[in-house]
Amino acid sequence: MADIVLDKVSKKYPDGTVAVHDIDLEIADGEFIILVGPSGCGKSTTLNMIAGLEDISSGELRIAGERVNDKAPKDRDIAMVFQSYALYPNMTVRENMAFPLRLAKLDKKVIDEKVGEAARVLELTDYLDRKPANLSGGQRQRVAMGRAIVRSPKAFLMDEPLSNLDAKLRVQMRTQVSRLQKQLGTTTVYVTHDQTEAMTLGDRVVVMRGGYIQQVGDPQTLYDRPVNLFVAGFIGSPAMNFLAATVEEDKLRTALGDLPIGGRTRAALSGADAPRQLILGIRPEHFEDASLVEDHQRAKGYEFTAPVDLVESMGSDKYVYFTVEGEHASSADLEDLAADAGGADLPPQDSLVTRLSAESRVRDGADAKVWMNLDKIHLFDPSDGRNITLTDEKAEV
Amino acid sequence: MSVQEKVRIPAQRTPKKKVALSEGKKQERKLGWLLCAPAAIVMVAVTAYPIIYSVWLSLQRYDLKFPEDREFIGLTNYVTVLSNNYWWTAFGVTALITVISVTVELILGMGLALIMHKTLVGRGLVRTSALIPYGIVTVVAAFSWRYAWTPGTGYLANLVSPDGAPLTERASALAIIIFAEIWKTTPFMALLLMAGLALVPDDLLKAASMDGASWWQRFTKVMLPVMKPAILVALLFRTLDAFRIFDNIYVLSAGANETSSVSMIAYNNLMKGLNLGIGSTMSVLIFLTVAIIAFIFVKLFGTAAPGSDDGERR
Ligand SMILES: Nc1ncnc2c1ncn2[C@@H]1O[C@H](COP(=O)(O)OP(=O)(O)OP(=O)(O)O)[C@@H](O)[C@H]1O
Ligand SMILES: [Mg+2]
Numbered sequence: 001m002a003d004i005v006l007d008k009v010s011k012k013y014p015d016g017t018v019a020v021h022d023i024d025l026e027i028a029d030g031e032f033i034i035l036v037g038p039s040g041c042g043k044s045t046t047l048n049m050i051a052g053l054e055d056i057s058s059g060e061l062r063i064a065g066e067r068v069n070d071k072a073p074k075d076r077d078i079a080m081v082f083q084s085y086a087l088y089p090n091m092t093v094r095e096n097m098a099f100p101l102r103l104a105k106l107d108k109k110v111i112d113e114k115v116g117e118a119a120r121v122l123e124l125t126d127y128l129d130r131k132p133a134n135l136s137g138g139q140r141q142r143v144a145m146g147r148a149i150v151r152s153p154k155a156f157l158m159d160e161p162l163s164n165l166d167a168k169l170r171v172q173m174r175t176q177v178s179r180l181q182k183q184l185g186t187t188t189v190y191v192t193h194d195q196t197e198a199m200t201l202g203d204r205v206v207v208m209r210g211g212y213i214q215q216v217g218d219p220q221t222l223y224d225r226p227v228n229l230f231v232a233g234f235i236g237s238p239a240m241n242f243l244a245a246t247v248e249e250d251k252l253r254t255a256l257g258d259l260p261i262g263g264r265t266r267a268a269l270s271g272a273d274a275p276r277q278l279i280l281g282i283r284p285e286h287f288e289d290a291s292l293v294e295d296h297q298r299a300k301g302y303e304f305t306a307p308v309d310l311v312e313s314m315g316s317d318k319y320v321y322f323t324v325e326g327e328h329a330s331s332a333d334l335e336d337l338a339a340d341a342g343g344a345d346l347p348p349q350d351s352l353v354t355r356l357s358a359e360s361r362v363r364d365g366a367d368a369k370v371w372m373n374l375d376k377i378h379l380f381d382p383s384d385g386r387n388i389t390l391t392d393e394k395a396e397v
Numbered sequence: 398m399s400v401q402e403k404v405r406i407p408a409q410r411t412p413k414k415k416v417a418l419s420e421g422k423k424q425e426r427k428l429g430w431l432l433c434a435p436a437a438i439v440m441v442a443v444t445a446y447p448i449i450y451s452v453w454l455s456l457q458r459y460d461l462k463f464p465e466d467r468e469f470i471g472l473t474n475y476v477t478v479l480s481n482n483y484w485w486t487a488f489g490v491t492a493l494i495t496v497i498s499v500t501v502e503l504i505l506g507m508g509l510a511l512i513m514h515k516t517l518v519g520r521g522l523v524r525t526s527a528l529i530p531y532g533i534v535t536v537v538a539a540f541s542w543r544y545a546w547t548p549g550t551g552y553l554a555n556l557v558s559p560d561g562a563p564l565t566e567r568a569s570a571l572a573i574i575i576f577a578e579i580w581k582t583t584p585f586m587a588l589l590l591m592a593g594l595a596l597v598p599d600d601l602l603k604a605a606s607m608d609g610a611s612w613w614q615r616f617t618k619v620m621l622p623v624m625k626p627a628i629l630v631a632l633l634f635r636t637l638d639a640f641r642i643f644d645n646i647y648v649l650s651a652g653a654n655e656t657s658s659v660s661m662i663a664y665n666n667l668m669k670g671l672n673l674g675i676g677s678t679m680s681v682l683i684f685l686t687v688a689i690i691a692f693i694f695v696k697l698f699g700t701a702a703p704g705s706d707d708g709e710r711r
Contacts, residue, residue, distance in 0.1 A: 051603075051607060052606075053606070053607075072606070073603075073606045073607050074606060074607070074608075074609040074610065074611070078607065079607060079608075080603070080604065080607045082600045082604060083600075084598065084600045086598065086600040086601050086603065086604035088601065088604075088605075088618075088619060088622075089622075089623060090622035090623065090625075099605075099608050099618075100608035100609055103608060103609040103610055103614060147604075147608070151608075
């Protein structure tokens with residue numbers, strides 16, 4: 001077990017593509033860290049550099065305090081699980097799991113013991129003599145995990161290990177991976193572009209985009225205090241709503257009406273360089289059916305009336321969709337997010353998603369009076385996507 | 398979850414799946430036959446007649462120099478050929494050429510395939526230049542080798558043995574023949590092997606290096622097993638081809654000094670000696686040997702595909 005430190009690590013491919021720009025990241029011993037981001041943002045490249053499968057162009061990588069830039073993968077004592085599982089087709093499950101141990105020239109008895117133990121943990125004992133071709137996707141995935149854990153390596157690296165499984169199995173395996181990691185306490189770097197996996201699995205999440213780290217933090221921090229538009233839109237499902245907003249005297253003019261500026265927002269906007277054109281972000285759960293809001297709450301928010309497009313009743317609560325007329329929020333970051341269909345769950349631009357209590361009586365087609373919590377809004381600078389409402393707090397970057 | 402699975406899978410699989418499988422397999426086999434049928438019919442129509450006719454000729458005494466002596470003599474020709482030293486010498490020479498050239502070609506071809514597979518810059522150029530020998534007509538290439546090895550005029554003969562005449566001594570002539578074979582067909586081998594290399598997923602090699610395998614271990618424990626079917630195809634093609642070697646010998650040594658292959662002596666008996674009976678017998682024997690080689694390879698193929706030994710879910 002060991003900590004992993006990336007110190008200004010960059011990757012430039014021979015064809016000139018810079019896939020990773022000066023990444024700084026400290027992964028503590030035993031930590032479960034997730035790299036998440038849209039396709040092509042450099043997650044696999046980063047992981048492969050930690051593994052030693054790709055050379056590091058500049059910067060330093062330290063594992064357990066030791067510089068390993070020039071060490072071959074086999075000398076780094078790290079195990080990796082691949083999206084394709086990469087099981088050796090000519091070997092049985094047993095031989096697959098024993099392979100790293102055999103290469104390490106361990107005693108035959110020790111190998112049998114370790115493989116047996118891993119098979120027991122992963123419930124593969126009945127399949128030890130099968131070839132990978134005769135296993136189901138979930139079983140293959142577990143064999144791949146088994147091959148990684150038999151060695152008790154310093155760290156696990158996993159590159160989208162669950163993305164070839166169907167939705168239900170993915171949820172089950174997610175739990176198993178999490179439990180296994182807690183049991184073993186091995187430092188784990190896990191790549192995914194599924195933000196649910198990112199939020200549920202990791203101790204900390206690293207959001208990447210275009211080869212840069214956007215934000216590092218525990219899942220709740222990323223959700224509550226995103227440092228920029230990209231993180232705000234990427235994390236959360238359904239995604240945060242974004243509206244164009246203009247500062248006018250003491251009001252924030254938006255398609256939902258003129259919102260009063262107070263408390264948090266006033267501080268953010270008082271800065272001399274605060275822009276006049278903004279993007280307002282608010283999560284679906286920060287809306288409520290106005291008739292259900294208690295009086296002492298009501299003052300903290302803003303009420304508006306709008307025609308309901310669609311009501312989706314989830315039992316525990318209701319998703320209510322509205323159409324918003326007027327100016328759309330627009331910025332390069334939002335376009336990037338919309339382009340990545342796999343990750344972010346962005347609603348169409350003119351649609352507002354709200355999550356109301358199950359008791360709400362709003363109906364399709366009728367007008368509804370909705371309350372929004374002004375304490376929870378975020379304001380972003382459209383030019384660079386920065387969250388200006390965070391400036392007075394201790395923003396974690 | 399998997400506790401359920403453990404109980405469910407073996408219980409459900411054994412009785413149910415067998416029935417379903419044999420049903421599906423029958424269908425599949427039928428479709429397979431149907432799809433092969435046109436090709437198989439054409440093949441039989443084209444090849445069956447000459448084969449049957451040579452078998453028929455091989456059972457007769459039939460020398461065009463003495464046509465009136467033609468007579469059905471059963472297996473006598475086979476006894477004559479198989480008890481003859483010339484035949485066995487030629488058979489030995491052929492086997493020697495086959496084994497050495499195919500082995501060397503496999504090793505060189507693998508090396509070449511690895512290089513072509515790895516090269517990133519000028520890939521097209523590397524591949525094209527490697528394939529040039531295969532593109533040259535064998536007889537033309539053989540003549541250029543002959544001139545090269547002819548004392549006095551040939552640059553190689555002058556270089557290697559200024560006083561001797563390498564093509565007139567048995568050992569050196571055979572070595573030159575084998576060399577010409579290897580030079581010519583290594584690219585073909587490399588091409589087939591490269592197709593096999595493309596079958597090895599990158600992730601598999603990455604996984605092996607993470608598991609601690611050195612380059613050689615990755616090659617022998619991961620690449621070779623996955624490539625095995627492609628290797629067997631390449632070996633089969635080349636072995637069959639090499640066993641029928643004719644043109645290089647014909648041009649380089651003309652079979653002098655006991656350098657004839659079986660195809661050479663069959664040709665000599667048929668075309669030069671005009672002995673249709675003996676010549677056909679030799680052809681049939683060559684045919685049988687080739688068939689046996691093919692059979693052995695096909696037997697090996699059967700277990701070559703990964704996971705095919707108990708391949709249910711492929
Ligand atoms: N061998 C290579 N040569 C040149 N560019 C490459 C190479 N491999 C990856 N890239 C580029 O580097 C960038 C990052 O790729 P990477 O595979 O790390 O993305 P990723 O975040 O893992 O994406 P995904 O979620 O699709 O797997 C991409 O723009 C990609 O095109
Ligand atoms: Mg990737």
